[in-house]
């Protein structure tokens with residue numbers, strides 16, 4: 001079976017939605033891959049707010065973006081995504097076109113620092129509130145490692161309790177539908 005990159009799938013979906021000038025959030029900056037992608041879509045007049053609790057992730061991403069002309073589209077915030085509404089100007093709430101999550105640990109970094117179910121769910125509740133109509137939340141989850149199972153289950157439950165008049169949810173699997181396969185949750189705000 002062909003292996004699909006869920007990171008690429010998320011980018012392809014978001015590309016269809018974003019325009020220059022849009023406001024976006026990378027809720028888990030990590031190595032900055034999604035951050036850079038978002039900045040490229042919304043430059044020069046749009047913005048990306050990137051959150052990570054680790055200095056190492058913020059530093060690596062700043063370095064990556066320094067070499068581009070799009071760093072002025074970016075605000076990196078070393079704080080938990082569980083408080084992202086407090087860190088983003090109130091007049092932008094309701095205008096966020098895309099919010100990306102990539103759960104788990106920082107590749108090549110400290111594997112003991114992983115996203116935690118509690119803060120992930122808090123962040124998702126905030127994300128659903130500040131998302132624009134016709135905006136999208138993408139969330140890449142990794143069951144099959146300790147704690148990732150529980151977190152993925154809780155995210156799935158969270159998706160299921162959303163008001164289906166307001167949100168449409170799709171789940172995309174990287175390989176055959178296995179319990180341990182990484183999966184991408186795509187939450188579209190439809191009204």
Ligand code: SAH
Nearest residue numbers: 028030052053054080081102104105106115
């Ligand atoms: N698993 C992915 C990468 C995930 S990176 C892959 O394999 O490519 C996840 C990032 O989330 C890490 O850099 C980590 O520091 C960050 N993170 C963990 N908890 C967080 C929180 N509460 N708020 C914001 N970022 C958090």
